[in-house]
Amino acid sequence: MNNITETPQIPFKAPTTSRLKYWPKRGARLLRKLDISPGVFKTSVCTGPDVTRQWGCLFSALPAFINGYDNPALKAPEQRQQSALTMAEEDDARIRILQSLRGKICEAKNLGPVSGPNRQRDLCTFCTISLDQEEVFRTKVYDKSVSPFYGEDFYFEIPRPFQCLSFYVYAKSVFQRDLPVGKVSIRKDDLCKYSGKEHWLSLQPVDPNSEVQGKVHLEMRLNEVITENGSVGQHLVVRIIECQELPLISGQNCDPYATVSLVGPARSDQKKTKVKKKTSNPHFEETFFFEVTRSSSYSKKSHFQVEEEDIEKLEIKVDLWNNENLAQDVFLGETRVPVKILRNDHIHKAWYLLQPKGNGSKSKSDDLGSLRLKLTYIEDTVLPSACYTPLCNLLLKSPDVKPISASAAHILGDIYRERYEAVLPMVRLLLHHNRFVPFVSAVAALELDNTQEANTIFRGNSLATRCIDDMMKIVGKNYLAVTLKPVIDEICESNKTCEIDPVKLKEGDNVEVNKENLQGYVQKVFSSITQSSSTCPPLMCDVFRSLRHLACKRFPADPHVQYSAVSSFVFLRFFAVAVLSPHSFQLRSHHPDPEIARTLTLISKTIQTLGSWGSLSKKLSSFKETYMYDFFKSFQEDKCIEKVKKFLDEISSNVSKESSGLEDAVVLKEGEVQKRAQGRKRLGKKNFKKRWLRVTNRELSYHKQKGKEALCTINVKNIKAVEKLDESAFNRKNMFQVVHSEKPLYVQAGNCVEASEWLEVLGQVSRCNEGRLATFHPSNYTGGAWQCCKNQSNNAPGCKPCTTTMLANLQLDIDCDRETERIFSLLSSNDTKLQDMEDACASMAVYQGPQREQEEYSKFTIQEPKETFQTLKQLRNVMEELQRQHNIRNDTTAQYGSLNNPIVGKTS
Structure with missing residues (x-):
């Protein structure tokens, strides 16, 4: 009814x-x-x-x-x-989590003997960096020493989630096999503890059972059942769904399987999944049943002790293994889940992070030595662009604020006087919006007003000098490569002895020959610089022209100040520093050997002094070292001074440089990769071969080896798309494709960082090409069909939209949202100083007492308290709103146990 x-x-x-x-x-x-x-x-x-x-x-x-x-x-x-x-x-979907790592592998101390039968000490060593188990950086090999000095800087974007950052020290044996000495592993959540400072960290042993990565997706529940005799029991149901990000084995995808065990004080029931072939992301989708009986239902026939039945003591253990047909299986990781979490018929479904086996066999830290590291890990949560508009606009109007010290950009530099990373995002933001020149001109004018002598201009580490330093590194990167890289390569590869200090001469050295070698190198570097004015970036010329004008205005009676204002940057802070540390400017891949580093130091000191000649009233400079004074006598020629002045005039004059229309070829990236053979069908041939890939602003080419002739050259104007390739296409990670007028070029990079860098460089160099594709195929064409969409036509349009390249300039690859988020993070972390500055403005506006009362505010540059206070209030308002936007999205962050935030389970 x-x-x-x-x-x-x-x-x-x-x-x-x-x-x-x-x-x-x-x-x-x-x-x-x-x-x-x-x-x-x-x-x-x-x-x-x-x-x-x-x-x-x-x-x-x-x-x-x-x-x-x-x-x-x-x-x-x-x-x-x-x-x-x-x-x-x-x-x-538009929220981006962007990660980067910057730092330095400084040195090792008291390295212990390497593992192996010989337990050798005092071997040549090198150091590597790994994200989880994927190597992404390697130093060069250093000579035999138990306390080697590496001195290698590194920086890279981290393109994927990771759980652990590890530094490994390896030794080269007589058989050229890498032998592990020890490692330092830092969990991602702990990286903030080490940020920005040097730390000595103890090396730990490299144990195969501790070399794990990846995560596993599990579903578990307890079901009540009635047995044949009428008693109530429980069945434990464990479903292993899938795994992700399992490690590569010998550079290839593994053949994983899982064992699922129910373990307790007196029992261990184990079951096993099927083996999945050639994948680091296996889908198992297998369910296992375990009998769990309540203590009230036990009889004398029970196989287990009564106390063992207590659910509080049972746990589920999941082990991942790589199947080795003819050898012992390789452990990939494990996780343990207590059964007691399954209560009230609760279904537990979560991702778990794989853990190492805890075997308790840790060596003493002193046995293996220690490693000195400097790390800065940055993670930015970048919101949609509209969220940053108010803060961005406030920063961009800084050049128009009078006085400049009351602007938001100047306030940022003022409260972060000691930190390099604070100025860089502001410089990049101003560069992108063409606001850098007016801002730095105003800041330089403020600094010059406080400079009393012409021979001390721009000598300190001020906001103006830091901004111009960063600008030259960003804008002048290709300029340096064209000007200095050929001669730096020659110096490093020829390795002629150039020591002229009598105290440091080795037995058998000829000081006259060394002086001749050094003079030859200096002449080549000096000529490369003074003949490079036509390739100096226009933006740098605009800044130098402004500095020259401001210096002449401030010191009109000094005829040399117009040159010193420019040379103090272009020679002292740009060319001389690049010669001294070529690896820091990407002119060399590694820190030079000690002997080459000494040669570069002598050349750098010479270039620095030669560059200052055009701004000096007397020719010969004073030197602390007698041997340098004697060496410089060979350069006392008027034509050297004229060359310097002519160069400085050309890069800071009002005359526009005529372009030849031919852009110099600049190597943007090169390195070893695995290239897929094109159209190969015969059996028995390797489909992937090592090749040296090289991309310039003109062409992409691959070679059999570095320095060999190109096997294939592709004009960058013919590139139609550069996209990632699905792992399933060739069962390989870190693959990408270059789609051009012929068949796609399939390439495998050495690691995820390399793959990301190749994609970025190739995408930027081809971003403006005509005929760029809107869609692409993320897999390959084989067996008469595209494996991604199963379309049988080889010429079928792609099934996935191409990645859009938003960056507007190849030289200035600037992500404005990311830079603004970085500035917001810096300001938020220094809220106390902002408050102190507000208090200083308020006090100065109402108190007109003696100057000594204002000493506590001398750390800030406050010319107009009211204007500065207004800017500070505006900053606070936009920061509060931006923080609110972050809080809204933080409420929806990944739940603990989700794919992006897996549970860190127990270990053995």
Whole structure:
């Protein structure tokens, strides 16, 4: 018998009476307008015994069964909710987590003997960096020493999630096999503890059972069952769904399988999945059942002790292994989950991080030595662009603020006077929006106003000098490569002895020959620099022209100051530093050997002094070292001074340089890769071969080895797309494809960092090409069809949209949202100084006491307290709003146990 349930009164917009006849008869029996209140309706809904009687559920489902009823008043709330949900999802999709790591591998101390039968000490060593188990950086090999000095800087973007950062020290044996000495492993969550400072960290042993990575997705539940004898028992159901990011084995995808065990004090029931071939992301989808009996149901025939049955003592153990057909299987990781978490018929489904086996066999730290490291790990959560507009606009209007010290950009530099990384994002943001020159001109003018002597201009580490230093590194990168890289390569590869200090001469050295070698190198470097004015970037010329004008205005009586204002940057802070540390400017891949480093030091000191000659009233400079004074006598020629002045005039004059129309070829990236053979069908041939890949601003080429002739050259103008390739295409990680006018070029990079860098460089150099593709195939064409979309036409359009290249300039690859987020993070972390600056402004505006009372505010540059205070208040307002946007999105961050935030389980 059906019941008629009358609903409560629900207000909503009334449909017209003429449309009531279209109300469906199924489900709703009555709809009539009430006289008690306009726009209020009452419905009677027919429900049966199998229908839910909850009115909220019925009413929320009402639009679904009112077929054909298209009243906008009814549909609008649902549409608005769906629209809001869609917008939120799209908003979240535009949130980016960007990670980078900068640092230095300084040195090792008291390295212990390497593992192996000989336990050798005092071997040649090198150091590597790994994200989880993937090597992403390697130093060169250093000579025999138990305390080697590496001195290698590194910087790279981290393109994927990771759990652990590890530094390994290896030794080269007589058989050229890498032998592990020890490692330092730092969990991602602990990296902030070491940020920005040097630390000595003890080396730990490299144990195969501790070399793990990846995560496993599990689903578990306890089911109550009634046994044949009527007692109540429990079955444990464990479903192993999949794994992700398992390590490569010998550079290839592994053949993984899992063992699932129920373990307790006196039992261990184990089951095993099938082996999955050639994958680091296996999908198992296998379910296992374990019998768990309550203590009340035990009898004398039970196989297990009563106390062992206590669920509190049972746990699920999942081990991942790589199947080795002819050798011992390789351990990939494990996780342990206590059964006690499964209560009240709860289904537990979560991702778990794989852990090493805890075997307790840790060596003493002193046995293996220690490693000195300097690390700066940065993780930015970049929101949609609209969130950064207020802060970005406030920073970009800084050049127009009077005085400049009251601007937001100057305030940022003021409160971060000692930190290099604070100025860099601001410089990049101003460069992108063409606001750098007016800002740095205003800041330089402020500094010159406080400079009393012409021979000391721009000598300190001020905001102006830091901004210009960063600008030259960003804008002048290719300029340095064209000007100095050929001669630096020659110096490093020829390795002629150039020592002229009598104290440091080795037995058998000829000081005259060394002096001749050094003079030859200096002449080549000096000529390369003074003949490079035509290739100096226009932006650098604009800055130098402004500095020259400001210096002349400040010291009109000094004829040399116009040259010293420019040479103090281009020679002292640019060319001389690049010669001294070529690896820091990407002119060399590694820190030079000590002997070459000494040669570069002597050349750098010479170039620095030669560059200052054009701004000196007397020719010969003073030197602390007598041998340098004697060496410089050979350069006392007027033509050297004229060359310097001519060069400085050309890069800082108002005359526009004429372009030849031919852009110099600049090597943007090169390195060893694995290239897929094109169109090979014969069996027995290797489909992947090592090749040297090289990309310039003109062409992409690959070679059999570095320095050999190109086997294939592709004009960058013919590149139509550069995209990632699915791992399933060739069962290989870190692969990408270059789509050009012929067949796609398939390439495997050495690691995820290398792959990301290749994609970025190739994407930028081809971003403006005509005929770029809008879609691409993320897999390969084989077996008569594309493996991604199964389309059988080889010429079929792609099935996935191409990655858009948003960066507007190859030299200035600047992500403005990321830079603004970095500035926001810096300001937020130094809120105390902002508050101190506000207090200083307030105090200075109302207090006119003696100057000594204001000493506490001398750390800030405050010319106009009221203007500065207003800017500080504006900064606080936009920061509060941006923080609110972060808080909204933090509420929806990955739940513990999700793919992006796996549970860190127990270890053995």
